Amino acid sequence: MKVSMNWLKRYADIPVSPEEYESRMVMTGTGVEGVEPLGEIENVVVGRVLTCRDHENSDHLHVCTVDVGEGEPLQIVCGAPNVKEGILVPVAKIGAKLPGGVVIKRGKLRGVESQGMLCSGPEIGVPVELYPSVGTAGLLIFNEDYPLGADVKPIFGLDDTVIDFEILANRPDCLSVWGVARETAVAMNTELKLPEIKVQEVGGDIHDFAKVDVYESELCPRYAAKVVKNVRIGPSPAWLRQYLFAAGMRSINNVVDITNFIMLETGHPMHAFDLDKVRGKHIIVRKAEAGEKIVTLDGKEHPLSGGELMICDEMGPTGLAGIMGGEESEITEETKELLFECAAFDRASIRITSRALGIRTESSGRFERGVSPATVMDALERACQMVNELDAGDVVSGVIDLYPNPVKPATLTVSCARMARRAGVDIAPEEMESILKKLLFKVERNGDEMVVTAPAFRQDVDQEADICEEVLRYAGYERIPITHLRGETPMGGLNFKGVRQAVLRRQLTGMGFYESMTFSFISAKAIAQLGLPEEDDRNKPLMVRNPLGEDTACMRTTLLPGLFKTLATNIKNGNENGRLYEMGTIFDAQHRTEENLPTEIPSLVLGMYGDADFYKMRGVVEAMLRMAGIDYAITPCDEPYLHPGRRAAIAAEGKTIAVVGEVHPDAAERFDLSGRCYVAQIDLPALFAAAKPLGTVKSIARFPAVNRDLALVMKDSQQVGPLMDAIRVGCGAMLEDIRMFDVFRGIQIGAGNKSVAFSLTYRAADHTLTDEEITRLTDKALKIAKEQFGAVLRV
Amino acid sequence: MDIRENLAQIGEELKQELAKTDALQPLEALRVKVLGKKGSLTALLRGMGQLSPEERPKMGQMINEAREKLTALLDEKQAELAAKEKEMRLAAEAIDITEPRDLPLIGAEHPMNLVLDEVLDCFTNLGFSVVEGPEVELDLYNFELLNVPKNHPARDAQDTFYIDDNIVLRSQTSPVQARTMLTKKPPIRIVCPGRVFRADEVDATHSPVFHQIEGLVIDKDVTMADLKGTLDAFAKRLYGSDIEVRFRPSFFPFTEPSAEVDLTCFNCHGKGCRVCKGTGWIEVLGCGMVNPKVLEMCGIDSKVYSGFAFGIGLERITMLRYGIKDMRLLYEGDLRFLKQFR
Incomplete structure (x- = not known):
């Protein structure tokens, strides 16, 4: 909320620099987003052009003598077309500062000395919006008479500073100059000088001019109105225009400006109706019926769905309550009689309507955050006082005030000791009392106990903790000491998932993988690009109702699209040999929890390209399983985004823990991956479930091992894994290990064949193996290889 | 011879x-x-x-x-x-010892996890347990039990993604607080790291997906000074022993009194620089004493127990820590960025 500091200073003294003021306000809870001095000019004064002649060396420059009310007249060279003798203009003297850091220096223009500069409006930063008459072309020429040598800043309100306050959500009362002035007076420890409100009325009775009925007193707890007759529409005085401009509002006319001024000053949004356009001169506050329409002040027509709170006359809607007035009853040059509305509306109702119609105004924003019904009359009377002051019309006597259930101020009984304990600060009861009184609370204290009554404008206070905060804000947060937790210290630590994931991260770091993170939502298109069968649950993601766009419309059911995107980015950026992974949550919308929430599953995907192949990718996954103590098998897999001849599922006890493979060329194309990429996806809950904790260690075998190497020739299509598994099973416990160490293909062993070399390690736990036993084991292995797999010893 | x-x-x-x-x-x-x-x-x-x-x-x-x-x-x-x-x-047998060869590959964790590890390490050492909650959350836990009823303007500060009327993408990690209070008896000391979602368009300082670390302590006679002490320990542990904490009054619906917490700028150590916009302080997190209304709604007797809560933005402290100027780098996965966090 932007506020003119000059306006604020009318109600509370600020005897410090804007910077120090900012700091004091921030430390007492009124945020400041910006401090902007309006006039960045210095040494620019009113001067009169005494003489003006053509420059001898130029066809457009003039040489003037200018009286600035002191000493000899200045000689100034000026290029403006509208310069002439006798005019009053702003003069930037030698050393003057202009907006944008410009400094005026003594100089010569085409050989003639110039002791300053005559200025246009924009050159000295006069806002054209505020003073349209100053124009943008040529010199600014004053219409009124100002003393020569006078500083031009106050003339245009440029001696002001605009402060942009950041008001906390619980303090709607501070969305006003009075509200900030109240905080300022306490923060500065100066006197609060709110105006005395007096209205001069011309007699008559408001009830002869207008009638108001509120049918929805729940949604409109208070509706107050005053009538002004003999309305005299005209421009607002400069000071009012300046205040509104500082707040970022446009001046319209005196009456509309009064309503905006009152909203900014008191925090109460107001509306003025042209009473002659209110049919039946009868205001009715009711809910809209479906099918009704309203044309708002901005000329837009809004169809209503029914239920919106409306200000109506006898024929239909004439304003959206608390949001925007209607075009029909708008104040115009012709307005003769007007009705000022000052009301309180239900927060939620205003918010719902404002959102539904997409209209957000200064007014709706204030009502949403809460406008106190208790202070409505102050604002309304202040508006009438302004009518008097600006002579904008005659205020009719009497008021309409529909306020069936007056709000009682909150009264609380609080304990000083308890509040001090909560704050952790030693604040004496006397100090608490004094702070609260400065904040306009009523306080009756009896020792430790205080009965506190909140001022009418405060709706945010309803418990001791709130009072504690008020006290602490002004006692000073910097007084909170540093203490440490006492009492029973619980055993802290990571959760199970956190521990397991930290282990996996370390393992992956050790294997050369970099961790990436992508968004939790993806597009339906990205899922479709995986080419999964229609019935696959991954095709049925949880949809976000109000996504930012299609790309973020559904919650990811797999981390793969994110990984593919990351891989594609890196390939495109020319990063060689990528190894990347992401560990994150995927969402299964088809399996809901008891609370009807989707199942959230931790998942891990890995990808590599460059110095990579299927076996390297699979090896990384295998290493992770081995480090988790899992016995696994490599089994077929049918994930469609993987190369049909280079994909595998890795399973333990029949359950798939991981899939691994080369990205299918079709999928690679769809995901913009150039070159071969290898990926793996690990089902983390399955991995965690299959992981075996370390048990008792085995003693180291005392008897020697014997190695035998075998080269077996088999068909190229014969998988090696099942053969090794069969030999393991067949040879039993005395076969300690079987490893493959070479594969050879060549004409020597026939086309379509391969020779695979294995190393077998035999050992018995309780004796040294005999030659006979070794031969028996080797024969057994050869027999299995030949009979079950057609693999024969290479000769 | x-x-x-x-x-x-x-x-x-x-x-x-x-x-x-x-x-x-x-x-x-x-x-x-x-x-x-x-x-x-x-x-x-x-x-x-x-x-x-x-x-x-x-x-x-x-x-x-x-x-x-x-x-x-x-x-x-x-x-x-x-x-x-x-x-x-x-x-x-002498070899050229400068030939670059046979480098074992190294990788790295994401910078946010590096910082998160330090944060969690700090709090677990202070007796906090790590608790996680669902990212797709009931409106009840994300808002209502935290003293933010439907149609409350406090919801404006957090432009929320909805699945339906009752289910949201959590806009904060605070719902884990509510879940914990409803199921555990005090004393409670937890930290809850996790992903949160708000409808912000992506730019250098905003992302619709980001991370928070929530902290909650409930016990008898917990004070705002204890909160300051806990955060002071955290700040010194993460950023060095010369770092001070400053509390500024603020408002959150679920805490009362509430504070924004500034730390001494770790770039200039309080002298004032570009990072802290000349103030010497950097805004890092929000906190406060748990609102008694929240305690009561979650079944904890506010006359017996008090507590504090805080919420730290992981992106923010990570960016401050490593001088990262654009949040998008954290989600792009470009190896030229990730390789710097070895």
Whole structure:
């Protein structure tokens, strides 16, 4: 909320620099987003052009003598077309500062000395919006008479500073100059000088001019109105225009400006109706019926769905309550009689309507955050006082005030000791009392106990903790000491998932993988690009109702699209040999929890390209399983985004823990991956479930091992894994290990064949193996290889 | 010829031969030539049979002494040559130690996890347990139990993604607080890291997905000074012992009193710089004493227990920590960025 500091200073003294003021306000809870001095000019004064002649060396420059009310007249060279003798203009003297850091220096223009500069409006930063008459072309020429040598800043309100306050959500009362002035007076420890409100009325009775009925007193707890007759529409005085401009509002006319001024000053949004356009001169506050329409002040027509709170006359809607007035009853040059509305509306109702119609105004924003019904009359009377002051019309006597259930101020009984304990600060009861009184609370204290009554404008206070905060804000947060937790210290630590994931991260770091993170939502298109069968649950993601766009419309059911995107980015950026992974949550919308929430599953995907192949990718996954103590098998897999001849599922006890493979060329194309990429996806809950904790260690075998190497020739299509598994099973416990160490293909062993070399390690736990036993084991292995797999010893 | 002369001659010849020998193999041949079965000294020994029984022991002793001497000479030479050969072999084996080769691959965790690890390490050491909650959350836990009823303007500050009327993408990690209070009895000390979602378009400082770390303590007589002490410990642990915390009044629906927390700017150490916009302070997190209304809604007696809560933005502290100027880098996965966090 932007506020003119000059306006604020009318109600509370600020005897410090804007910077120090900012700091004091921030430390007492009124945020400041910006401090902007309006006039960045210095040494620019009113001067009169005494003489003006053509420059001898130029066809457009003039040489003037200018009286600035002191000493000899200045000689100034000026290029403006509208310069002439006798005019009053702003003069930037030698050393003057202009907006944008410009400094005026003594100089010569085409050989003639110039002791300053005559200025246009924009050159000295006069806002054209505020003073349209100053124009943008040529010199600014004053219409009124100002003393020569006078500083031009106050003339245009440029001696002001605009402060942009950041008001906390619980303090709607501070969305006003009075509200900030109240905080300022306490923060500065100066006197609060709110105006005395007096209205001069011309007699008559408001009830002869207008009638108001509120049918929805729940949604409109208070509706107050005053009538002004003999309305005299005209421009607002400069000071009012300046205040509104500082707040970022446009001046319209005196009456509309009064309503905006009152909203900014008191925090109460107001509306003025042209009473002659209110049919039946009868205001009715009711809910809209479906099918009704309203044309708002901005000329837009809004169809209503029914239920919106409306200000109506006898024929239909004439304003959206608390949001925007209607075009029909708008104040115009012709307005003769007007009705000022000052009301309180239900927060939620205003918010719902404002959102539904997409209209957000200064007014709706204030009502949403809460406008106190208790202070409505102050604002309304202040508006009438302004009518008097600006002579904008005659205020009719009497008021309409529909306020069936007056709000009682909150009264609380609080304990000083308890509040001090909560704050952790030693604040004496006397100090608490004094702070609260400065904040306009009523306080009756009896020792430790205080009965506190909140001022009418405060709706945010309803418990001791709130009072504690008020006290602490002004006692000073910097007084909170540093203490440490006492009492029973619980055993802290990571959760199970956190521990397991930290282990996996370390393992992956050790294997050369970099961790990436992508968004939790993806597009339906990205899922479709995986080419999964229609019935696959991954095709049925949880949809976000109000996504930012299609790309973020559904919650990811797999981390793969994110990984593919990351891989594609890196390939495109020319990063060689990528190894990347992401560990994150995927969402299964088809399996809901008891609370009807989707199942959230931790998942891990890995990808590599460059110095990579299927076996390297699979090896990384295998290493992770081995480090988790899992016995696994490599089994077929049918994930469609993987190369049909280079994909595998890795399973333990029949359950798939991981899939691994080369990205299918079709999928690679769809995901913009150039070159071969290898990926793996690990089902983390399955991995965690299959992981075996370390048990008792085995003693180291005392008897020697014997190695035998075998080269077996088999068909190229014969998988090696099942053969090794069969030999393991067949040879039993005395076969300690079987490893493959070479594969050879060549004409020597026939086309379509391969020779695979294995190393077998035999050992018995309780004796040294005999030659006979070794031969028996080797024969057994050869027999299995030949009979079950057609693999024969290479000769 | 006298045996004695023979011995002297053998010794002299050996010395001459040894002087010429520069390798182990010829040395071994020399040894055989002198001491072997057919060696010159062995021949002398055999010739002893012709000597008289009186001379034999004397000569025997003389030959044995000579044998020991010659052996010593040979051994000495052998040691010398062996050392020389080893030296030559090692010299020949010298490699170019600057050739870049066989680097084991290294990887790295995401910078946010590096920072998160430090944060969690700090709080778990203070007795906090790590608790996680669902990212797709009931409106009840995300808002209502935290004192933010439907249509409350406090919802504006958090533009929320909805699944339906009752289910949201959590806009904060605070719902884990509510879930914990409803299921656990005090004392409670938890930290809840996790992803949160708000409908912000992506730019250098905003992302619709980001991370928070929520903290909650509930016990008897917990004060705002304890909160300050806990956060002070956190700040010093993460950013150094000269870092101070500053509380500023603020508002959150679920805490009362509430505070924004600034830390001494770790770039300029409080002197004022570009990072802290000249103030010497950096806004890092929000916190406060748990609103008694929240305690009551979550079934904890606010007359007996009090507590504090805080919420830290992980992106923000990560960006501050490593001087990252654009949040998008954290989600792009570009290796040129990720490789810097080894």
